[in-house]
């Protein structure tokens with residue numbers, strides 16, 4: 293081995309000695325949250341306990357984000373595949389088995405954001421009736437005015453919101469209670485009937 297190689301090995305050994313031990317290095321990287329939890333770094337603190345503490349904290353934050361409660365019993369709803377209530381799978385649903393209430397989820401949401409509030413059988417029926425009279429109105433606009441689906445639906449909800457005297461942000465059949473669904477039927481039915489008669493003539 294040459295003189296230069298020996299010198300390099302010796303230098304590397306000295307560097308290793310100067311470097312703090314793994315535990316100390318890990319402690320240097322810890323955040324203010326670590327210091328609040330464990331106080332100033334001491335020789336006895338294991339970095340592993342801090343990382344598991346942070347992992348738990350992250351997990352808890354995630355769990356809070358996903359909490360969906362049942363409006364009938366106020367218990368937390370469970371996330372299941374929709375095949376538990378339908379004959380086939382339509383994606384995930386939030387469900388309260390005790391109240392037989394559920395709601396679908398946004399297809400593009402990683403956290404399975406609910407489409408609205410959980411609905412029991414009575415409310416599901418009311419929502420179906422509301423959609424049956426409201427949807428044909430905005431769908432008609434797609435063909436009549438040649439606009440994209442989302443634009444036609446938004447225009448429909450804007451009109452419905454003004455008729456129901458609520459803000460557009462609050463106006464979604466998925467969010468409505470039974471009384472509001474009945475109002476949708478009252479408001480939309482005359483128009484839906486009128487337009488369907490026109491088509492038939």
Ligand SMILES: [Zn+2]
Pocket residue numbers: 362363364365366367388389390391392393
């Ligand atoms: Zn419930």
